Amino acid sequence: MKEETMDKVDDKFSVESEASGSISAEMELQVDNDAVIPVIPLFFIVFLVALCGIVYELIIGTCSSYLLGDSVYQFSLTIGLYLSAMGIGSYLSKKVENRLLNVLFAVEIAIGLAGGFSGLFLLAAYTNTDYYHPIMFLLIILIGAMAGFEIPILVRILEKQANLRETLANVLTFDYAGALIGSLAFPLLILPAMGVVKGAIVVGLINIFAAFLTVIFCRRAMDGTFKLLVAATAVGAGLLFSFARADEVTKILESRLFNHRVVFKAHTRYQKLDLTRWHNDIRLYINNHMQFCSVDEYRYHEPLVHPAMSLAGGGGRVLILGGGDGLAARELLKYPDLKEIVLVDIDPDIVKLCRENPLISKLNEGALDNPKLTVVSMDAYKYVEQNPERFDCILIDLPDPNNVSLSKLYTKTFYMLVRSRLKPHGALALQSTSLYFAPKSFWCIHETMKAAGFFVRGYHVTIPSFGDWGFQLASLNSFEPGDLRVKVPTRYLDDREMKNIFAIAEDEIYRGEKLACNTLIFPKVLQYYAMEWKKW
Template sequence: MNAIVTPVPNRAEPLILLSATFIISICGLIYELLAGTLSSYLLGDSVYQFSIVIGLFVSSMGVGSFLSRYMPEPLEQSFTVAQTLTGILGGSSAPLLFFAFTWLDHYNFYLFFICISLGGLVGLEVPLVTRILERHHTLKVNISNVLTIDYIGALAAALLFPLLLMPLLGLMGTSLLFGLLNVSIAIIMIWLFKDRVNVKLLSIIAGTGFIFLSTLLFHSEKILNLMERRLYQAPIIFAETTPYQRLVLTRQQDRFRLYINGGLQFDSFDEYRYHEALVHPVMNLAVRPERILILGGGDGMAAREVLKYSQVQHITLVDLDERVTQLFSENPLLTPLNSFALKNAKVSIINKDAWDFLDDSNDYYDVVIIDLPDPQNSNLSKLYTKEFYSRISSRLTQGGLVVTQATSPFFARSAFWCINNTLDATPSPLREGATLYTQPYHSYVPSFGLWGFVIAGHHQVDWSTFTLPNAVELNYLYPEVLESLIHFSADTAFVNTAINTLQAHPLLDYYQIDSKRWFP
């Protein structure tokens, strides 16, 4: 026997259904954004991942809309079942994809399954709601109302996801919470349509789904930590999703590793090799290294190396993510890694996009150090374009130099030389019709293998004049090492490439092709 409930007046049904449509629309787009974002975090190549997710999702919505004509009566029951299944699958999509990446093979199979299934279920929504509302309004009114609400819901989701949900809940929490919201809508529909649906059967299905998702949400942090620990093969001491990226810090005794979006950023056992190679050549080849700009490098380790030079007057460090600079300036476990550089009076920290900073700045610098992540997506690739380098060259003093990390000349040979060639094609504002001079070089960092760098400036640097001051304490860059850094073997030697520009991002293609060759 069904429980006694208060009947809902017939005139309230359209308002409740349209309100439900608004929530369902938000949930649908959130699932789509979750799949694209999570795949970008785990696999890189955000353009490809979002293109695949959006393409599969939208085309499957079309299939779902087509299949809605075959949904059995009563339509209210079909609609309620569809919402329950959408909530269960959408809510568990992030945990399932994390699990597939860390424990199973064929990640793309599970991604495609989720996108196609969810797209099909979401595609049923508009046709079914429109048909259910037939008893209340004409077709043109129903279509107008349902589509208006649906599109407004999509806008709400697009704003909520980056501004509120990701910073506060992260991927796992957002997925499970909106799954619960979807199932809650199904429960409301059971109550609304109690005289037209199998209340007992639907209550069991929806109730089971709600309990399942609630359990996952309650244990979501433990589940995420378990998966990430398997992924990173070390105890995790810090993990947080910021508005910009996923940060994970691991520790094994006195060894620290920082990962951003799943990619290793440094290993405390050998990071000095990378940072000494990045900083000291340019500091000794610049004419007067007094005012320094560091783009990226929020861990403070490049600043640590710069501060070894007494002539440095000021360092401006620009890093997009405030959480990174806060972590490495305040955490007592991490501040010794950069010798408390971010607390030094000579260092000013600005949390801002590097491109925007250069557009707004009127200052000139003797040395610019670019310590940004690899160009694995279009947002990062734009920071390796001719247009970006032109902004930097206009901020260099006459004897100033810029250095950038440039990926691996071995594992990403074409990408490395593309960065060099793009800098080489960047106009020099001090010499009409001329471009920047470049000096490519490399260093061996055990955690990353052979790693490349490029120095560029208005004047040609003479590597043979490069000597290291005795007062500067180093662990790797001894004089006998310096000469070897500018010599490239046959398998890393120069290759001709296209120039990386905002109009076209050949660097992104080079990087992805090279990466897939070594890490398929």
């Protein structure tokens, strides 16, 4: 009888507990050793874990894009490996049966260590070893596996709540929210303000902070944390020390990427900028690709500008797409009949650098401050799409089509938009990578322009720092290169050389299979470019 009475009491207590569980579990939960811990901090830890994970993923993809090029491939590889590794980590988490909070704390420390130093590891691997890819793969798999390991552990801790359905919903809500904030914070704040090396270190410190939060709010449910606290303190101190010395170490490592001393570097919202100097040799690099060398840049900018200006009549209004260094504008300002230059560059920071840095402003002769020039900070594609104005001459001075964002500026659609912004007598010139090193890319651009309705002639020059470099000269009407004349003072290009640059050698004429037109849907020039430059 006494046992039956006790059973009824237990049943009543169980029913009452279930009824009140959803309310009390919102604020605290009871773990295996009867210690009660708050739930909200654990949800916040889920948020931080997701934020850090997505940022590490972006840092590794960005590093690989900067160092190896082909951003689509690098990010696809990073995302695929990372997600697969998360699956491995999630699977392995089932082998942990107890002391879940201690395990979570240890994993946070390990991720903070691996992820926090990921930018530095990758840069050091690229500049000091031939094993960049194995090290990159190892980092992705290691960080991804630990990130995948954490979420199931957190779910199992939180499933002490009465309702597993609500637990999963809450965990995934905070997980996705953290991923959203991380994916926004990286391009808008972390990358432009700190770069990949210091940015990774800061995110590593967030992981260590999450580890300490675990102890602060869950210490009653944990035991044997002294060694873990020492490890977390050591890793945190190491990250702080590395943050303080990051600029110095990065400068040393990056100097190995370039032959000359780095005198300026920055991560803008759009790209990585490096300026190097050796005596009078000034070089600007964007994402580790050289944009100009002060010793011979005139052999690039004179052929870009003067054939088109000769064909267009040498005056009027000129549109420059790209050209934020002001060097093409310098050549244009030699024409007395020039009325206006509109320079469209997506990155205002590169224009600011080339306007304010005395090394570059001396080279461009203050062109970016000339009253005839107007700077528009806008994507070139959007500008020609939205702006109805027409120009006498258009110069496209953009980087090579080495990623999808740039490839769209070499498409038939883009050239048709540019064509609609050109006056009937106008001329268009653009750089189109190396005729010798990347002939398929060069002739693909050539054929794409023809498909957009231009009459096109390809030409090329020798630039010591670049090699044999190609250009396209186009108009709405047919023309003969022999009729072009140089009408302003130059250092390299004269009337005789104007004729010579249009001569294409036999081994530079492409005679292979028919080249596809480059379009938005099928960016063939990106494929050609990646294949050809990989050989060199």
